[in-house]
Amino acid sequence: MRTRLYGWAAFPSLLLVWSAAAWNLPPYVLPQPWAVAAEAVRWLDSGQLAAHVGASLLREAGGFAVAVLGALALGLAGALSPGFRAFSAPLTGLFMAIPPIAWAPLSMIFFGLGYVAITMVIVVAALFPMAVTVQEGFLAIRNGNLRAARVLGARRWQLIRHVYLPASLPFLTAALRIGFSQAWRALVAAEMLGASQGIGWMVAMGGQIGNATQVLLGVAIIGMTAWITEGLVFRRIERRYRHWHLA
Amino acid sequence: MDCEIPTSLSDNRLGDFSNDRPGGAAFRVDGVDFTYDGALPMFRSLTLSARPGEFVALLGPSGCGKTTLLNLLSGFLPPDSGRITIDGETVTPEMPALGHVFQSPQLFPWLDVLDNVRFGLRMAGRLPDAEQRDKAMAVLSLVGLEAAAGKFPHQLSGGMQQRVALARALVLEPRLLLMDEPFAALDAITRATLNEELLRLCGRLGQTVLFITHDVEEAVFLADRVVLLGIAPAGIHSELAIDLPRPRHLRETRRLERFTTLTDTLLERISAIVAAA
Secondary structure: HHHHHHHHHHHHHHHHHHHHHOOOOOOOOOOOOOHHHHHHHHHHHHHHHHHHHHHHHHHHHHHHHHHHHHHHHHHHHHHOHHHHHHHHHHHHHHHHHHHHHHHHHHHHHHHHHHHHHHHHHHOOOOHHHHHHHHHHHHHHHHHHHHHHHHOOOHHHHHHHHHHHHHOOOOHHHHHOOOOOOOOHHHHHHHHHHOOOOOOHHHHHHHHHHHOHHHHHHHHHHHHHHHHHHHHHHHHHHHHHOHHHHHH | OOOOOOOOOOHHHHHHHHHHOOOOOOEEEEEEEEEOOOOEEEEEEEEEEEOOOOEEEEOOOOOOOOHHHHHOOOOOOOEEEEEEOOOEEEEEOOOEEEEEOOOOOOOOOOHHHHHHHHHHHHOOOOOOHHHHHHHHHHHHOOOOOOHHHHOOOOOOOOOHHHHHHHHHHHOOOOOHHHHHHOOOEEEEEEEEHHHHHEEEEHHHHHOOEEEEOHHHHHHHHOOEEEEOOOOOOOOEEEEEOOOOOOOOHHHHHOOOOOHHHHHHHHHHHHHHHHHOO
């Protein structure tokens, strides 16, 4: 019970420290939390906030969806074929070592400023870590379960449908969680470089015009969106599969 | 945990499951050679056969290649030469005549007990869903677990899980049952109960059983014939017919003088194998 209390105290503490720091600084450097809250209300009322958040979520959804399909294909191919696995491992390693935002300028030269350019950066950011997790998930399926299914008459496609897919659900949801957060990070960064709307743009623009309140509002929204999706959606799905590893 | 073990199984339960006994398959291993890549030979011209309905226990010390042998018998590994056949047909893991119970239950954790048992019927896809369920339920009651049908594997004890695994194999009415030390990981009491239950089921369903174990008493209690394996690549060391009366019961059978004589004989032979190695 006491441990839980510490958890509940975390965010109020953060706000207190923020507020205390803001007492000693001019508001154009570090505004008070309530100033940011008031800014949020202004943005909400004007409908601007919804427009920017909506634009960001639309890009996230598009890029994430493409990356999920790609990661499933790559992960499954890698799990089923040792040859493909050996071939793709160095490439995946290389692409994962490059910060996704480094591709943004190239993507913008290729596709021009707009939805596709930013979405492509998201795809690159999410695809490879997800593919690796999916592949590891398929490989981790206990050989025993596969054998059991084979003696019970399962053929190749039945194995994929009735063993590989359900057995890898815990890994698939972990992959989704990792991919979503990678995509989100890349999205914000890409929007800061080359977008005319979106939360990343909001932060970058706030910085350029010296509006610290707008920057902090954007940062808060970025953090909370990711935190809420992860906690409410992905962690919850993952919890359902926890007992699977015990059997 | 294993409170749901029935003390006796009534015949009408079996009637739900199978109208005519599936019967046993003839099993033959014919001059099989096997060597892992770059290793010493495991088997050289291994020959072994089982009559339909016979219960054969394969007994051997660690390192005799029991697991390799079972992988060969079930077709997971192809022999370098020679043939392994069930009723004259070359064995493959997917063969419907072949049932397999592994050392660990290998239940599918994402399916409940009923769906685990039904798995093979779903793969075959010959029966409508309702009939698949009925049949799975009948086999579950055969192993005394109908009450656990809606549970998930992690909610069951080890012994119950292994009974589900047995039911999952039996639902396809295999004519040859391969059992790879299926009760080795269980405690002595659960294991003894399951041994007795297995004999009762086999007596009724009549399939041929190849039972791998390293436990001499278990082998003698269960089998019609014990085949003793030597250290690789020796192959089969010797055989011993188990002429104990059936039906066998836990306490009565183990008290027989003949039981002691047979286990002693086997123990002496195993000591000789280990000493020679």
